[in-house]
Amino acid sequence: MRYLPHTEEDIASMLRSVGAENIDDLFSMIPTDCRMKTALDLPDALTEWELNTLLEGLAETMAVSPAYKVFMGAGSYDHYIPESVSYLLGRSEFSTAYTPYQPEISQGTLQGIYEYQTLTARLLGMEVANASMYDGASSLAEALLMAIRITKRRRIALSRLIHPHYRAVVRTYLGPEGYEIIELPSLEDGRTDISGLTGLDELAAAAIQSPNFFGCIEDLQAIGKAVHEAGALSVVSFTEPLAYGLFKNPGSQGADIVCGEGQSFGIPPSFGGPGLGMFACRMKHVRSMPGRLVGKTLDRDGRPGFVLTLATREQHIRREKANSNICTNSSLCALASAMYLASVGGTGIRELASLNYDKAEYLKRGLKGAGCAIPFDSPTFNEFVVEFPNGLNDTYSKLLEKNIVAGVPLARWYPELADHALLCVTETMGREDMDTLIREVRS
């Protein structure tokens, strides 16, 4: 086997050195009744060339561009990734390193993550961002646990327009301890109804998503104000951070904790993972924050460098009293997003965000013209809800036959939205693709 370098001679000489007759002797401390009597029942080993054939066959069954036009977002977005980003990310000095516990020989990862923390904090308008969480959903769950720790309260409010999967993950994380979860309903315009916050006591945090699951931009300032009046922390979640290239960032609107998914920045969808949990807060709360942090310091000769820091919050020091159990995070994805942001640049992010917005508006107008209803009139970014004129199922299957995936049907999460789908357009979708969709819906 090409990954196993030992020759028969090596094995014999090493066994002699340890005083064992054969390899099985090395396992003699395992009681006989614990050892397997037969071999594992697994397929025969493949050659590299057979493996290629098998995986290509599996990958071919997946509906992706250019053969398919996929108008899906809902937490996973198809954006162009510069080849230079994929290339740099493949440098194995980054990918084959472990968590940078030994800073002297990990400065590449450490500076890269320090830069990621900085760019993330700037993008979200916050003071400090951590080195990453698993994904947007676990980031939200951890943000709410953090708010519970800070306020020592047991009740949280969640907008109904937060990604349904994120809300499900929150319920999983918060369930065993019995924290109370209140759902904030939605308004006719596709935004969250925050009137229920008034008079709520003992609230640790209220969380909303913007752009929300329907793609609508929430009034973050009004929400922040209402949450603070309830004495709670304002948590803002997101699934599409590119929106902050165009719209006001959550930090500037009073958010206390901002958390979400960074997959849009240089990370392929990969059937849902790995993604990037972005997580940021105010400096006054940094010691309650979960996850790893990279900080700047000096070496013995006074030269600047970076280390993992504030570890006393973490599981390997604090064990059961830690802020979180997280250890491995999404470090390489964080690095990818920093490479992506650096490549696109501040000017480029704004332009790209505008392009996403304009394309989505183009499709929205076209579909309206084709007889679709756009039920929510709040401003959106690159996705929006559509009601098809001839019912969802027929239109959806008819379009599938043309290799068009017409968004994500919403009824499974929002029963009142039968016949509605959430459609997404990014810069990867050309005008002809949108015109084809519009034409097919009309006909």
Place this chain on the structure above:
Amino acid sequence: MKEPQGTSGLILNEPLLWEKGKMGRSGFSMPRRDVVPSPLDETLAGDGPDIPDLSEVDVVRHYTRLSQWNFGVDTGMYPLGSCTMKYNPKINEKQAALRGFAKGHPLLPIELSQGALELMYRLERYLAEITGMDAVTLQPAAGAHGELAGMLLIHAYHTARRSRRSKIIVPDTAHGTNPASAALCGFSSVAVPSNEAGVVSPETVAAVMDEETAGIMITNPNTLGLFEENIRKIAEIVHAKGGLVYGDGANMNAVMGIVQMGKIGFDVMHLNLHKTFSTPHGGGGPGSGPVCVREFLAPFLPVPRVIHREGMYELSEDFPESIGRLHAFHGNVGVMIKAFCYIMSMGSEGLKRASQFAVLNANYIKENLKGSLHLPYDRGCMHECVFSDKFQEGNKVTTLDMAKRLMDYGFHPPTVYFPLVVHGAMMIEPTETESKEDIDRFIEAIRTIAAEDPELLREAPGRPKLRRLDETAAARNPRLAG
């Protein structure tokens, strides 16, 4: 010693990203604008992020220089105990990047995503076979996420039986994630000591196991690199009081094809695909932490689950007792693909050989270093061995000093000061992918270091880009963004 591998070469300084940008540069091919601009509600518009503009060359040089300050498995031996830093096969990277997988949207209709679903289904079956368990979830994104899933499963199991249990037994050799994961489910940890042989005694468990205890979390082989030989007896004791046995599979690399944990008393365990199954650690992630369970716990597994019905792979949420969802989508599929490829490339025989060589290499290091370093548990080890700095104490040389000096010789240091039960611990896990020549060089380096001038060690490392960094100052005055 012959000329050491560690040497000094030309690397370049590199400023922070925002110190080198210049307005008007770009490293991105902006897609064609084929639609007209649409009006935007000005009250919602922001100023755009304060991110520098760089050219493609700027970005490429920046990250190439940074990468050269890093040490990875591809650079050299990385014997970081409990982390299983084995070689990461390159072909697996290519498979995960195949367009169909990389561009696949997680909410695609199932008939348009059969390949990814089949791969996940098959990977679940293979991991079930390797662990001797019955059902698997691939959703957890890392080992600690898997531990949380496992604790939630145990919590749900007891709740379904209307049994309220508030404690969980955790040996003193456990990873810090164990008690932290248990705490998320409201379980308080009851620490039990390991005995003089470095393993947990059944009597110790019997003394604390009661009907308010949900179960035990036990790492096997444990973090001393020793097989928990009393595991069957311990499992009996825990089961007799209605508790469950959780296995931390961080050290599974020692026993593939040798022990099936599901057959020796474990009810639930997690695996780290980024350890045992060769996927790269990425400087701290992404990982993947599948959880394998026995049949009676399967109804509680996270949803959606991949099922196979009438020739189609499907995603089902129809498991009313499920603990719910743990990930925004299906877990880290990109990592699963690489682990699947590893298993397919190794086969049953290859995986067993990997474990055998991992154990051979660790024992070889143990035998060849025990004259130079103190070996607190002098018995046959599994895939890793734990030394201490006791012999060096007289010279005021610490484990940290020796670890730092190893860098100068071209090796990544072992895990240091863990497990906590060994004072000044140095935990060495060579893995099976290191050759005898590299291991011999490592042994020679440690022997040389053990006899070196203490002052040299306290000043180490000298060859990397930076010398020792002031971690105390970093924590006292946190500078976390530029």
